[in-house]
Amino acid sequence: MKSRCYAIPAAQGPLNALVKAYLNEAPELMHLYGEAPSLEGVLRQIERRKDFPQPHRETLATVLEEQYRLLGLATDEALQHIGLLRSANTFTVTTGQQCGLLLGPMYTAMKMVSAIRLCRALKAERPNLNFIPIFWLASEDHDIEEINHVRVAEETLTWNTAEQGAAGRLSTHGLEPIVEAIRRLAEKNEDLLALQKAVDEAYTEPTLARATQKLAIRLFGHESLLVLNPDDARLKALFAPFITRDILEQVSYRESRAAVEFLRKNYTVQVEGREINFFYLSEQYRERIERVENGFQTVDGLYRWTEEELREAIRRSPECFSPNVMMRPVYQECILPNLAYFGGAAEVAYWLEMKGIFDAHGIPYPVLLLRNSAVWLDETNTHRRKNSGIEPADVLKKLDRVKRDWVEAHSAEDLQLQREKLQLQQLLITLEEKAQTLNAPTLQSAKALGVRMNKQLEGFSEKLFREYRRKEADKMRQLERLWNEVYPSGSLQERVWMLPDVVQRFGSHWLGEGIDFLPPEGAHFLILEI
Numbered sequence: 001m002k003s004r005c006y007a008i009p010a011a012q013g014p015l016n017a018l019v020k021a022y023l024n025e026a027p028e029l030m031h032l033y034g035e036a037p038s039l040e041g042v043l044r045q046i047e048r049r050k051d052f053p054q055p056h057r058e059t060l061a062t063v064l065e066e067q068y069r070l071l072g073l074a075t076d077e078a079l080q081h082i083g084l085l086r087s088a089n090t091f092t093v094t095t096g097q098q099c100g101l102l103l104g105p106m107y108t109a110m111k112m113v114s115a116i117r118l119c120r121a122l123k124a125e126r127p128n129l130n131f132i133p134i135f136w137l138a139s140e141d142h143d144i145e146e147i148n149h150v151r152v153a154e155e156t157l158t159w160n161t162a163e164q165g166a167a168g169r170l171s172t173h174g175l176e177p178i179v180e181a182i183r184r185l186a187e188k189n190e191d192l193l194a195l196q197k198a199v200d201e202a203y204t205e206p207t208l209a210r211a212t213q214k215l216a217i218r219l220f221g222h223e224s225l226l227v228l229n230p231d232d233a234r235l236k237a238l239f240a241p242f243i244t245r246d247i248l249e250q251v252s253y254r255e256s257r258a259a260v261e262f263l264r265k266n267y268t269v270q271v272e273g274r275e276i277n278f279f280y281l282s283e284q285y286r287e288r289i290e291r292v293e294n295g296f297q298t299v300d301g302l303y304r305w306t307e308e309e310l311r312e313a314i315r316r317s318p319e320c321f322s323p324n325v326m327m328r329p330v331y332q333e334c335i336l337p338n339l340a341y342f343g344g345a346a347e348v349a350y351w352l353e354m355k356g357i358f359d360a361h362g363i364p365y366p367v368l369l370l371r372n373s374a375v376w377l378d379e380t381n382t383h384r385r386k387n388s389g390i391e392p393a394d395v396l397k398k399l400d401r402v403k404r405d406w407v408e409a410h411s412a413e414d415l416q417l418q419r420e421k422l423q424l425q426q427l428l429i430t431l432e433e434k435a436q437t438l439n440a441p442t443l444q445s446a447k448a449l450g451v452r453m454n455k456q457l458e459g460f461s462e463k464l465f466r467e468y469r470r471k472e473a474d475k476m477r478q479l480e481r482l483w484n485e486v487y488p489s490g491s492l493q494e495r496v497w498m499l500p501d502v503v504q505r506f507g508s509h510w511l512g513e514g515i516d517f518l519p520p521e522g523a524h525f526l527i528l529e530i
Helices: 017-023 027-032 039-049 054-070 076-084 106-125 176-188 190-202 208-223 233-249 251-264 307-316 328-335 345-351 355-361 379-388 392-396 399-410 418-436 440-471 473-486 499-506
Strands: 004-009 090-098 130-138 149-152 155-158 226-228 278-282 285-292 295-298 321-323 338-343 367-370 373-377 524-529
Touching: 004 392, 017 027, 017 345, 017 367, 027 251, 039 090, 039 106, 039 338, 039 367, 054 076, 054 208, 054 226, 054 233, 054 328, 076 130, 076 226, 090 106, 106 130, 106 208, 106 338, 106 373, 106 499, 130 208, 149 176, 149 499, 155 176, 176 190, 176 499, 190 208, 190 499, 208 226, 233 251, 233 278, 233 307, 233 321, 233 328, 233 355, 251 355, 295 307, 321 328, 328 338, 328 355, 338 345, 345 367, 373 379, 373 392, 373 473, 373 499, 379 392, 379 473, 392 473, 392 524, 399 473, 418 440
Parallel strands: 090 130, 090 338, 130 226, 338 367, 373 524
Antiparallel strands: 004 524, 149 155, 278 285, 278 321, 285 295
């Protein structure tokens, strides 16, 4: 199915002030990161990662090979890509997300294709090197309420599980109704058959992490994407020295303070961080660690350690220590020969707090990139856009703004009353000049009169706009229908729609040639008219 694609800079869409400033390379933010968010910046990052430890490469490849074999997905092609990680001339581009059902909202897929696209561009620039896109499965997250529901055919289905702890370790028991809903949907739409088969196969796995990993590989593995579950004792053993130092010395908290306080002056701080940024993890259990008078304990007091006992626990069972949002990025960069990380706007915001942490631990800070986003328009909505005479980029604006712009463009009248406002200003200047020759109260009265008259003129201008919109009610309804499709439930499609929503509307090739159309450095909205 042929798509018409438009790449719109993300700064033209809904984006917070900090991320806009970062993308514009505002000078006051440059101390918060390393290389600029560009293809050239990623290429320069290669020099910083060329000495990535070979033992880390061997462990990473071994773990991935075993995970793929356990899933029954160790094809020759997959093993070849994994094997490249053992080579010193192989680097990764990473993105990640927690274990959402059916991979979660569509922005997860957009993260994956952003990493895939950049790796293609890097290979074109450096054909003698290998670049592997990695999807980091955030399997240790424990916000189950955020991932326990899924949207299928306009209906939200909820997974009620009594299990607790790391989400990736949860049993897939109870997910049968969701799998069955996809099966029923596929009976009515053959485009969903491939997705339905992948879902059927994935959710036979015993844990949510393995199911999510398998589904992601089935859907995106053909694009050379490798999917890693980092909840592994061997990978955590590589990270163990950093766990010990960070807990005992509170490195991450101390080194992030300057950035947090700097950002607080002009922006919203995304993550405050804690003195200790690790959880203790076991089956059905994930609880934060805190310092107490005689050592350390979990906040519920169930586990306690002296300093020496804690050192030994980390050495013996590093898999039991789970990094929170402030230390997970350091874990990632410790075990991957990584050049760049693709995140959403909120992730970019909190990563900008962390360069001091990376510097203190002696780990290169990756190039921080904003993932690409997407809006999908079917034939009906494409017609609505074109018939309304609005540009593809306009769908990223607020509806009231677009309505007003449309009215201004199509009205034969000056609804803003620019000439009348100029005449009023000239009249008020004359009145104030006359009042100045009398006394101060008269001058104040003249100024007050000016304020009232300006407000009345603005009010009359707004009335003209309302009347013109009423006169063009059919056009306004067309715009409203278009915006209801682009912003279902008041949010962008990619935050509401899931894979079944897109596939049943636009077919199994829901992105198709759009991957190569994406700017490799991310930070764009892809408007897909299918």
